[in-house]
Structure formats: structure tokens, C-alpha cells
Amino acid sequence: MPDRGRPRDVRADRAILASALELMAEQGVHALRIDDVAARAGVGKATIYRRYRSKDELVVEAVGKLIDREIEVPDSGSTRTDLLVLMREAVGFYGETLAATVMPSIVDELSRNEELAALVRDGYLKGRRAALQVVFERGIERGDFHRELDIEFALDVLAGPLFYRLLVTADPLDDALAQAVVDLIMRGFAPT
Amino acid sequence: MPDRGRPRDVRADRAILASALELMAEQGVHALRIDDVAARAGVGKATIYRRYRSKDELVVEAVGKLIDREIEVPDSGSTRTDLLVLMREAVGFYGETLAATVMPSIVDELSRNEELAALVRDGYLKGRRAALQVVFERGIERGDFHRELDIEFALDVLAGPLFYRLLVTADPLDDALAQAVVDLIMRGFAPT
Amino acid sequence: MPDRGRPRDVRADRAILASALELMAEQGVHALRIDDVAARAGVGKATIYRRYRSKDELVVEAVGKLIDREIEVPDSGSTRTDLLVLMREAVGFYGETLAATVMPSIVDELSRNEELAALVRDGYLKGRRAALQVVFERGIERGDFHRELDIEFALDVLAGPLFYRLLVTADPLDDALAQAVVDLIMRGFAPT
């Protein structure tokens, strides 16, 4: 009997996630208190725990909402331009306060939370990587890259420095970074 | 009067750090409980807090011990070989169970623990980056790289894909990665 | 418009009270959960709250049903026999499992539930005491008791030991008790 009883209140769904994201952005994932989420959302704690089995799961879902963005494959005719568009989009996204604040905790969570790992890897990364893959394949056709290009590795090179700065060195994510990475890719993987 | 009273027990020092590292490796930094460290080390909690002002500080110190490795600048005569030596060393280190297990939590901690951030960035990264910098400078002298090479960026490219795999995609850290990164660097930053 | 819409289901009325009594007998009034009553009665919670404003009121009503017994004034011609009949009836009633199980909780509830207190005192005790009063008055007429007999006090003496055993000492309620109490009354209140 799936549809019996009072249905879940969609406004509560939204209020909970919104409050959680706000609080995470304000004080960090670490300092997130379920009681605070409930209070800000104007909701009982049970209403949260009916939706998420634990605080971790709430964080997962909130992050899921945060990173759930449609990505479209650019097609300017120029491989360099297309890569730059995608890199700038990524730099812009991870440069946002909320994403930047939350990401370290997410990464930590990834290592012990299979569910979150699946969500992030399959739901988010896969999409971005697929878009980039198309661009790389077009690049190969155009003769911008040599034919043995290891696309997986190329993707790691695009994303790696960005995450390294975000998570480890705390150096700025800016347009210069996007350009430098794309330049390196164009040169380093050019046909011999 | 600095030397009055019973001196600290060095065995306690060691037992605390060892227990902390073991527990971090077993269950993650997140699940580390001071009570558990005390119990495993056969030590009272006060004995821990006499040495470290907080749990965070204990983690910092334990991680410090873990990553405190002398690094020597290779000088084989070949820039590629030297870079490869350093990359392989890094791949080997982060491929170790303990380092790999602990790193995501460290990264999380970095974002809100200034002290740990300083320790990791100044005490550890700085050393490795200095070694790499020497190799890059020699490479420029030798004519392997163009003279405007942005060494900071080159370092990000070396480390980025490694951390990206370690923290985000969970793809393997292997020799192929080391070679691919070094190859890319050699090609991408070659003189025009 | 009193008769519009679907009429209340009488089976629900009965199921609710029956389930409440069963659960009270099984686990005590204390452990009674409205959700459990609803589940056992196969009824929604709202159906209960439409009938009883609160859990307390449900308990009141359930107990009311339990103790709602017609009492008839015995008239054997012998005061001792009449008192004995009434005492035996009481001993039999409070010896019943359900009544005995529920009574301590009822007593607790009496002290803070005015409504229940009224129901029990006016609806139930009053009836029994009235019956006994008649017997005592006949006894005075017959010359079995002195004329200054404080009937209120006599009633307390009849009921007191019974409740004391039931609630405090957990000693058995048996025929010997009934006889001893009646004997004491007959002697202690005999004319001088």
C-alpha cells in the first residue's frame, strides 16, 4: 500500500534541504546540527529523520542537490574554446563559497560512504566527464590531439590541479588556471 | 624551573601517537575517539591532553609524524628521470594504506584547522615542492623547458591528478600514472 | 444537521475500548500507547481522538466501562450477611486480574485527572457506598450498631484494608479478609 496515509509535505522537503545548505555554508559541514536544521526549517526532528536516516545522509542529499547541474556540451568549432568553456564553468562552480566550503567534507565522506560515492561519481562526475569526452573525441577528429590520447588521463589532468588547489593548497581558482590547464592539454597531447 | 617534577613518560608519547594512527587507519579520522586512543595506549585521557590541547591537535601531530619524511633531490642528469623518481616516490607513499585512508580526513581537517594547514603546507608540501622546483630549474637550464615556465603551475599539474584520483575518483595510483604525468609535463612545457 | 455524513462506526467504538483494556491489562496503564491501541483495534488514531479528547480520557472511559456494574442492595434480614455479600462481591471484583492490574495506575491517575476522579468517585464509589449505607442504616434500626455510628468512617474501614492489600502490600484478597472486616465492623460498632 504505497499511497495510503498523509503524503510527505514537499514544503518540508524543501525547507529541510534549504536550511541544511544555508547552515553548511554559514558554519561549515562540521558545525551542522540537526536541531538547528529543524529549528530553521520550522520542522520537527522526526520529520528530518523520516527522510534521512542520519545526519550524514542529509548532508549527502543536500550536496546532491547542490551539484545537480545540467551540463551541455559546447561546440564552438574550436577544441581549445570548448575545453575552456567547460573548465571555466568548473572553476566558477568550485569557486563559489558554498561548494568550496562543503567540498572537503564531501571528499572525506566519499571515502566511507558508498552511497554518496555512487551519487557523486555516477550522478555528477560521469556527466561532466562525458561532456569532456565528446570534446576530446571531436578534437581527435579535428587533428588537435594524437590518436592514442588516453582520455581518462586527460580528464584527470583537467580536474586534478583544480581539486588540488581547492582541497590541498588553498590557492585561488581563477581564469588563469583554466587557461593554463587547457594550454597544457593542447600542447601536451598535440599530434607528434 | 623547567626540569622539576617527574618527567613525561616517553613510552606514553609513543603509545599515544601509535594508537592514534592505528585507529585512524582502521576507522578513519572521523571515528577517532580520545577515549579509544587512551584505552588502546593504556593511558589516561589527561596524559593525552597534557600533550595535545585538543583532539585536532593530536590528529595534527599524528599526521605530522606520518608525513615527516626526508626528501632528497634526485640528480640523474636527466630531467625526465628525476621527475619520475619524485613522482614514483609520491605514488608509492599515497598508495600506502594508512596515508590513503587518512588523507581524505586530513584534507577535510585542513579547511578548518589553521594549525594543521600550516603544518601540512609549510612542513610537508613546501619540502616536496622545493625539491621539484630544483629539478624544474635544472630542466630549464638544460633546455628541457621553455624559460617562462610557471613552476607553481607545473607542480599543481604533477600533484593534481594524483590527489584527484586519491580523493575523488578512487582510481588506482600506479606507475602508469607517474609516467603519463611526467610525459605530459615534458611535452607540454617543452621549449617552442 | 445532526445526521448528515457517514455515521460513526460502532464496531470502532467497541474495538477501541476492547483494545485499550487488553493493552492496559497486558502491560499496565503506564505503557499504553495510543498508536498501539489504534493498531490493535485496526483503527486510525484520528478515530480514537474523535471519540476521546486525550489519552487520559480514553483511559477514563475504558476504566469506566470496566467498573460499570450494577450493584443491588442485599436484604437477607441479617446485617452481617448483607455486609458479607457486598464485601465478597468487592473482593471478587478486585481479585480479578484486569481490575487488579489496572487499579494502581487508575489511582495514580486519580491524583491529577479531575475528570477521572469525578467518574470514579461519583459514578462508581458513590453507588457502592450508597448500597452499603442502606445496609448500615438498616443495621442501626435493627440495633446491630450504636446510633452515633459514623457511616462514612465505617465505609472507609470496609474498603480500606482491601485497597491497602491491593495497592500496597500485595497480600491476597480472599474470603477470610471479607469475613474479618465484617466481624470487626459488627463488634467495633456494636451498641454499648
Add this chain to the structure above:
Amino acid sequence: MPDRGRPRDVRADRAILASALELMAEQGVHALRIDDVAARAGVGKATIYRRYRSKDELVVEAVGKLIDREIEVPDSGSTRTDLLVLMREAVGFYGETLAATVMPSIVDELSRNEELAALVRDGYLKGRRAALQVVFERGIERGDFHRELDIEFALDVLAGPLFYRLLVTADPLDDALAQAVVDLIMRGFAPT
């Protein structure tokens, strides 16, 4: 290892019980909140739960403290006077606000809490009943009572009306009650 570690703080012991008793007297046993006890006692909740496994157990202990009174056997030479002294003492005690407020909940608890039942029956009632038993035995010697007097029953008659009023009818506990009960006992159990 019984004496290792920091010993329990006796002031906390006292503060907890005192606060619990105060709150029980103010609002009833029913409305007692562990958080309130902790707050009023200036104590953490864990400090309460270290001493008492549950709220019920705290209530038990608090009540134990409340009813833990030395009782001495009066010996005036007159059986009536001795009984009256003991009855007045009881009437005075149960007339106190705290005892009267708490008793219904205690009685309810007795029926499902073996530990409390033992405490109350063996620790408290037994003492009072023993004192009364001495008085009755002296009375038999003096010829105030017939020799077949069932002392157990006599005790039930002394205590019964008192508890009946306290728990059921809410009629006053006063000196008149004490006197009436003693009078009844003296007459009803007089030698034939």
C-alpha cells in the same frame, strides 16, 4: 578495582535527590523531567544516569530517601495511647504535601517495579509494622485484646483507611481519623 579513578561527588548525589524531590513535590512525579533535575541540581544528565539507570530508578531512590525514617516504639503504659501515637505519626507523615503528592505514583510504580516494591515493603513498611506489632503484643499481655488477635489483619485495619483516603477518596487525613481507627481497634479486638 573498586577504588580507582575519581570518586563520585557526594554533593552531586545530594543535589540530584534534593532537586528530584523538589520537582516531584512541585509538579508531581508524572511531570518530572530528567533535564530539569539536571538543570536544577547544576549537574550533567550523564551524572544522573551514572547513578540511576533510568528515570524510574531515580524516582525510586528519591522516594526511598523520603520515607527513610527511624521509628521508635512508644511505651506510655496505655495501649490506646501508644497506638494513637503511631497513627498520628502516620497521619502527619502522609498529610505532608510531598508524601501525599508522591504516594499515588509510588503505588503505581510498586506494581511493576520489583526493586521499589522490595524497598518500600521491606525497608519501610516492615519497620512500621514491627513497631505496631510490639504495641499489639503488649496490648494482648495487658488484656486489652483477645489472645487470638490476628495482628497482620489489625495492621491492615490501622493502615487501610488512611491509604484509602489518601489514594482513593481524597478525604482528609486528620486526627479524627487516627482516633476513630484506634477506637475501632480497641473495641473490635477487645477480649470477649
Add this chain to the structure above:
DNA sequence: TAATAACCGAGACGGTACGTCTCGTCTTAGG
């Protein structure tokens, strides 16, 4: 040698967040 001072393991302390539970109300779809 005795006193002094800081150490030691054990574990209680006040505080705070957790995740669970129950209350009495409210909201669905359906009879």
C-alpha cells in the same frame, strides 16, 4: 633522606548533540 613538584591511570564531571519515541493534530484518498 625528605620534601616537592609534576607526572601517571582511572574515571567522574558539566555540557551538548545525537537519533528515538510518543503525544495530539493534520492531511490525504476513499466509502
Add this chain to the structure above:
DNA sequence: CCTAAGACGAGACGTACCGTCTCGGTTATTA
């Protein structure tokens, strides 16, 4: 307008962990 099912806001429950403090006892250096 009733019904069964079950979600809702509120708030107490008992647990767990933090960082501090207290106990009896130990181990050095200083007097």
C-alpha cells in the same frame, strides 16, 4: 462526514563524546 493510514511540530528520553578535574599513587629533582 466518516474511515485507515500515516506525516506533522514539539519536546523528553537515554547514549556518546568532548575537554576538564579529582583521586591515590609514582618518579624525578632539589634541599
